[in-house]
Amino acid sequence: DSGVTQTPKHLITATGQRVTLRCSPRSGDLSVYWYQQSLDQGLQFLIQYYNGEERAKGNILERFSAQQFPDLHSELNLSSLELGDSALYFCASSVGAVREQYFGPGTRLTVT
Amino acid sequence: ILNVEQSPQSLHVQEGDSTNFTCSFPSSNFYALHWYRWETAKSPEALFVMTLNGDEKKKGRISATLNTKEGYSYLYIKGSQPEDSATYLCAPPSGGSNYKLTFGKGTLLTVNP
Numbered sequence: 632d633s634g635v636t637q638t639p640k641h642l643i644t645a646t647g648q649r650v651t652l653r654c655s656p657r658s659g660d661l662s663v664y665w666y667q668q669s670l671d672q673g674l675q676f677l678i679q680y681y682n683g684e685e686r687a688k689g690n691i692l693e694r695f696s697a698q699q700f701p702d703l704h705s706e707l708n709l710s711s712l713e714l715g716d717s718a719l720y721f722c723a724s725s726v727g728a729v730r731e732q733y734f735g736p737g738t739r740l741t742v743t
Numbered sequence: 744i745l746n747v748e749q750s751p752q753s754l755h756v757q758e759g760d761s762t763n764f765t766c767s768f769p770s771s772n773f774y775a776l777h778w779y780r781w782e783t784a785k786s787p788e789a790l791f792v793m794t795l796n797g798d799e800k801k802k803g804r805i806s807a808t809l810n811t812k813e814g815y816s817y818l819y820i821k822g823s824q825p826e827d828s829a830t831y832l833c834a835p836p837s838g839g840s841n842y843k844l845t846f847g848k849g850t851l852l853t854v855n856p
Binding site: 674679688734737 | 774846
């Protein structure tokens with residue numbers, strides 16, 4: 632158990648819908664990262680927050696957004712969902728840069 | 744886009760064999776290199792974060808070395824066990840950010856009992 636929690640574990644929704652994925656980092660970790668793993672793709676970095684502020688952005692679609700709240704939990708919002716958004720979404724946390732990232736169990740999103 | 748290459752793509756070894764695989768990355772603007780282990784149906788697990796040229800780190804039977812000048816890192820597993828079967832990923836930060844990791848496609852290791 633990494634200490635990072637993600638909810639829900641599984642999510643099935645229809646195209647065009649909007650979903651919110653939630654992540655609670657390890658106690659004491661200020662950085663939260665979001666990754667996407669699609670079929671036949673490796674782990675793709677989406678976005679990262681440090682103590683409530685966005686610090687780094689990957690190839691995150693405009694339909695996707697995230698935020699980190701004062702209690703340090705983070706939410707990833709996916710809207711206007713398409714079939715291709717079906718993937719495993721991981722959240723990770725770390726104390727800071729150049730430190731190990733601890734991954735949560737992931738949320739498997741299926742868009743039908 | 745940062746080019747991270749891992750080789751081989753997959754590897755089958757017998758229990759007790761020692762093995763190693765390679766991660767190649769651009770040597771310019773190096774910050775750090777992360778190694779992760781990813782077992783099927785689980786989440787990636789951090790092995791090492793390496794920052795200095797010539798760095799060598801060890802965790803049990805697994806060790807890693809780093810050459811930032813030539814842009815490569817080796818991961819070694821001594822006396823492989825079936826529980827070592829996993830995908831091993833390396834990831835340097837990219838895009839001028841220490842936070843934004845670019846993961847390689849990994850080396851899939853299968854250890855046969």
